[in-house]
Amino acid sequence: MTDQKQQLEQQLWNIANTLRGKMDADDFRDYILGFIFYKYLSKKMELYANEILEADGITFADVEGHEQEAELLEALKDAALDKLGYFLAPSELFSELARRGNAGGKNQFILGDLSKVLTHIEQSTMGSDSEDDFGNLFEDIDLTSSKLGKSENDKNELIVKVLSHLDQIDFDLQNTESDILGDAYEYLIGQFASGAGKKAGEFYTPQQVSKVLSKIVTVGKDQLKSVYDPTCGSGSLLLRVANEVEHVAGFFGQEMNPTTYNLCRMNMIMHDVHYNSFDIKNEDTLEKPQHEDLRFEAIVANPPFSAKWSASPLFMSDDRFSAYGKLAPSSKADFAFVQHMIYQLADNGTMAIVLPHGVLFRGAAEGHIRKFLIKDRNYLDAVIGLPANIFYGTSIPTAILVFKKDRKNKDKILFIDASAHFEKVKTQNYLREADINKIADTYKTYTCHAEQSEEAHEAIDKYSYVASLSEIQENDYNLNIPRYVDTFEEEEPVDLTAVSANLKQLDQDMKQVDHTIADFCKQLDINTPF
Structure with missing residues (x-):
């Protein structure tokens, strides 16, 4: 479990470092953490909806286009608001936006759709018990900001890259005994804090x-x-x-x-x-x-x-x-x-x-x-x-x-x-x-x-x-x-006899050095410096 957690932490941090480009780390933090959160909400919604729909023999992906689409979506929304506190339709899931962004092997424009989805997550809670807990949660993800790029295409390209990279990571939310994603999220917050x-x-x-x-x-x-x-x-x-x-x-x-x-x-x-x-x-x-x-x-x-x-x-x-x-x-x-x-x-x-x-x-x-x-x-x-x-x-x-x-x-x-x-x-x-x-x-x-x-x-x-x-x-x-707490470290006692002996030895050594210098000066026929 530790290895899996560390691997997820490193994957997320690598994405953050690789994709933020020239953007300030503080600014990119809001985007990367917000998108990880969006993927988390999507996966929780999908898992919960599939659990409910299992008895009907269909999955969440089958709901849109189903002959009872309206009734199914309404029932799922009521259940999700009570259990999860929010609601996402199948077409609003993270994986679906990431797929549309890469449709045809090249970047497709998804900024408008993404903005609507993030707004809808918040709006889905209006009038429910969770309204205060989800209101304005994504207000710091400004998809129109020039920090994402100079042109709309530049902004879209960066966002598609981020979603695509995150989409490839398994958050392992099916494992209810583990909280490795929560721990990895904490790790990312700490990493951003260390450079802030x-x-x-x-x-x-x-x-x-x-x-x-x-x-x-x-x-x-x-x-x-x-x-x-x-x-x-x-x-x-x-x-x-x-x-x-x-x-x-x-x-x-x-x-x-x-x-x-x-x-x-x-x-x-x-x-x-x-x-x-x-x-x-x-x-x-x-x-x-x-x-x-x-x-x-x-x-x-x-x-x-x-x-x-x-x-x-x-x-x-x-x-x-x-x-x-x-x-x-x-x-x-x-x-x-x-x-x-x-x-x-x-x-x-x-x-x-x-x-x-x-x-x-x-x-x-x-x-x-x-x-x-x-x-x-x-x-x-x-x-x-x-x-x-x-x-x-x-x-x-x-x-x-x-x-x-x-x-x-x-x-x-x-x-x-x-x-x-x-x-x-x-x-x-x-x-x-x-x-x-x-x-x-x-x-x-x-x-x-x-x-x-x-x-x-x-x-x-x-x-x-x-x-x-x-x-x-x-x-x-x-x-x-x-x-109150005495942390004073006593110095070792000084051996004065040893110190005296060392001083005498130094004195003798200095006299010998003086004698050697005087001898050199005599050989060179110059005055001694002392």
Whole structure:
């Protein structure tokens, strides 16, 4: 299965690289991912329709032109809208468009038909329960864009090539035990993110970090009622949480960027998450929260580091912020995201958020909020320092803050310093599987052994430390990790006798060199330099 997955990933990435030509990678991402999604929808529609029609002894391809075409299409549409959330006619399938584009052995003009099909997919959901989940999904695929080519024929030629190459790849959707296409889609998103520079942080959290966050919020659980990400990007973090448990009943997220919001919904559907099981919104989370009435069992986030926000005084009457007495500064929204997430956290839930190190020690309003969270609420459960340079587009070191409303370790906070545990690959640092597991296992031990003896909380030398709340109070609620985890490496003692002997030997050697130089100068009948 691993070989098959890797082969599919490489095939898709090769197509992306070969066919994008001079187009910017960010722009081509929207086209290639959109067309992969279109093929996925087509294949799912075809497989489901064939399953329904099997009893009638016909296939989906036989419906158009059948004497009962209208009745069959109407029945299939009703069933598909309920099961899949959308509908495609046989003539609208990906394979059919790819075939028409290559009819007669040369490129045929299909841009108009393709545009109509993509629009019809969205229109087919109007008035149904899935309308919000499929609306405007393909709006970033602009088939009239000059980026595809100078002339209409140039644009058509590129699109036909893309469809033809994708049509030759088997997505293996018949295999219900496998999700290799979903994984390959994730792989492509990650590959595009790695070359996107600072823009990458807008839509993708590296899988290594996603794994750490996911393992932490699922400790002790094999099922989750809900998981929420207030800055969900492409949805990779939400989906990664699902990999750590047997079942997640509901996925919730909010994303400000419309293009990334579309990518997230596609990613959910590509991972076979039913449209009734996810609720992704396109709005600014801090300014216009969309899930205020809900509380979530697991919350994960990698918000934009030190982003700006309005910090409007009106928020002092907002239930998310009012209890703290102060707002996060307008120049740094880090703690605003923390406050928002804590407000949405269920009493039995766990939240994990990645933030820049400044949140651990900055003063003023942030210091006040940090103290309130620890002293007045006692919600902070762990602080985990990550290596620098593991995120795309920034090299700054970061930390994971873990919060719970019902903490077992009520008088302690775990500190982990994982900053030196990584592998360097080219210019990027990566958490290895062993590094990820060490973080997760250390936190799990701390959580699951909360009621055991103090020995269960012993520090791992130069890696972790369980601090008492009184220690943190003595440090004026400064959470800077080196204050708690001692990573100091003692230098080996200096042998002064050996040093003295070496100096004497050097002195003798220098005298011998001086003597040799003086001898050469005498032979050359010139003055010595000393």
